[in-house]
Amino acid sequence: MKLNYLAVAASLGLTAVAQPTGTCATPSKPDTFGLVAIRSGDAVQYAGFNAALRSIFAGLPSQNATCDGTDDGYATFYLKDGALFLYGPNEQQLYVDRSGMGQGKIGYTVSGETGPRNGERTGWAINEDNHLQFDGSDLIACPNSIDGAYSIWASAGIDNPAGNSNCVGIAARVEKEAEPTSCSYSTSQ
Ligand SMILES: *[C@@H]1O[C@H](CO)[C@@H](O)[C@H](O)[C@H]1NC(C)=O
Numbered sequence: 001m002k003l004n005y006l007a008v009a010a011s012l013g014l015t016a017v018a019q020p021t022g023t024c025a026t027p028s029k030p031d032t033f034g035l036v037a038i039r040s041g042d043a044v045q046y047a048g049f050n051a052a053l054r055s056i057f058a059g060l061p062s063q064n065a066t067c068d069g070t071d072d073g074y075a076t077f078y079l080k081d082g083a084l085f086l087y088g089p090n091e092q093q094l095y096v097d098r099s100g101m102g103q104g105k106i107g108y109t110v111s112g113e114t115g116p117r118n119g120e121r122t123g124w125a126i127n128e129d130n131h132l133q134f135d136g137s138d139l140i141a142c143p144n145s146i147d148g149a150y151s152i153w154a155s156a157g158i159d160n161p162a163g164n165s166n167c168v169g170i171a172a173r174v175e176k177e178a179e180p181t182s183c184s185y186s187t188s189q
Pocket residue numbers: 052053060062063064146147186189
C-alpha cells in the first residue's frame with residue numbers, strides 16, 4: 001500500500017512538474033539583426049548602420065545610444081508584420097516619408113508617437129538576397145552627414161534626396177544578431 005501510494009504520488013508529481021514547463025513559454029525575443037551597406041567600389045562599402053537623432057546613418061563614429069550593457073555602436077533592428085523597429089526597452093518604430101517634403105526620409109518615433117503625416121509604417125521586407133528593402137527598393141546613402149557619416153534614405157524616385165549630393169544606391173545586408181543589446185536610441189542632440 002505504502003509503496004503504491006508513493007508511486008502514485010511520484011507520478012502525479014512528475015505530471016505537475018511537467019505541465020508548467022510545457023505551458024510557461026519563455027518570452028520570445030524577436031529575430032534581431034544589424035545592417036551593413038553594400039556598394040562595391042564606394043567608400044560606404046561595409047559601413048554598419050547606426051540610429052541616432054531620430055535618423056538612420058551608416059559609418060557614425062558614435063551613435064550615443066543608452067543601452068542595457070555597452071553600446072556596440074550599431075543599431076539593432078527587427079521586423080514585425082512589415083513594420084521595422086529598433087530593439088530596446090521602449091517601442092522605437094521606423095517610418096518612411098516619401099512625400100515631396102520627406103523625399104524618402106527614414107526616421108523613428110518612440111513610445112507610440114504618431115510620426116509625420118505622410119509617414120509609412122509598413123513595406124519593409126528582407127528579399128531573397130538577404131537585403132532589407134522598403135517597398136521592394138534598395139536604400140540610398142548620402143555622404144557628408146553628421147560626424148562624416150552617411151545618412152540613409154528610402155527610395156522616393158529621387159537619386160539625391162533633400163538637397164544632398166553624391167548619394168549612392170546601396171544594398172542593406174542583414175546580419176543576424178543572436179544576442180542583441182537593448183538600446184534607447186537618441187532623440188535629440
Ligand atoms: C555623440 O556625442 C559626441 C560627444 O558629445 C558628439 O560629438 C557626437 O556628435 C554625438 N553623435 C551623435 C550622432 O549624436
